[in-house]
Amino acid sequence: MYFFFDYKPYVAIIGDIKSSKKIENRNNVQEKLKKILEKINMKYEHDISAKFMITLGDEFQGLLCNGEKVLTIVEEIQRKMYPIEIRFGIGIGAITTEINSEMSIGADGPGYYKARNAIEILKKNERKNKIHISDIRIEIDKDENSIAEMLNTIFSLLAVVKNKWTKRQREIIMDMVKYKDGQEKSAERLEITQSSVQRGLTNGNYYAYKEAMKTISNVLMEIRNNNV
Numbered sequence: 001m002y003f004f005f006d007y008k009p010y011v012a013i014i015g016d017i018k019s020s021k022k023i024e025n026r027n028n029v030q031e032k033l034k035k036i037l038e039k040i041n042m043k044y045e046h047d048i049s050a051k052f053m054i055t056l057g058d059e060f061q062g063l064l065c066n067g068e069k070v071l072t073i074v075e076e077i078q079r080k081m082y083p084i085e086i087r088f089g090i091g092i093g094a095i096t097t098e099i100n101s102e103m104s105i106g107a108d109g110p111g112y113y114k115a116r117n118a119i120e121i122l123k124k125n126e127r128k129n130k131i132h133i134s135d136i137r138i139e140i141d142k143d144e145n146s147i148a149e150m151l152n153t154i155f156s157l158l159a160v161v162k163n164k165w166t167k168r169q170r171e172i173i174m175d176m177v178k179y180k181d182g183q184e185k186s187a188e189r190l191e192i193t194q195s196s197v198q199r200g201l202t203n204g205n206y207y208a209y210k211e212a213m214k215t216i217s218n219v220l221m222e223i224r225n226n227n228v
Contacts, residue, residue, distance in 0.1 A: 048065070068221050071216060
């Protein structure tokens, strides 16, 4: 058991589009993001306490009642918005205000403070290192066991793996992540040979990527409101 909370934990997610001012057709990008978030809200309604919505032109947020679908949601948004890049701050903590299930704006508390802090740390790291080390960061209120530090180290290693993907490797790996039905089906959809799929997965370190994401998901699945 990784967590013991002395509060009712929520998972706040803040997404921030990278270099948004440099994007052409920003209105089209925002409209695409809006539609994606609407589908996320319907698909994962049982995990969402306050619906995902755009809060600023280049930023959006949502609130989850557990950690089970955190990475699934983040990965789905990233995949559907690609090649637009998004950084994600994930905050685990209490919410001290009343929660409006129809909109995440207005909710406040340590969960959101931690998510905002995670975003700011990602931005700071990007400026300091001149490269995008990681696009996901987790901060946990009262994290006495330094679980967040372990998870963020894994996210940094995953970013190194993803940044080395070729266009074809990304297509193959994202297809496998989305459909999860094997190499032959993936080859049919992408109109390539099964051996090409296998080669793309191997060269893209897909299996290491998959195991690392599974490890993080297994940790986050322990986060539930009934822990108190």
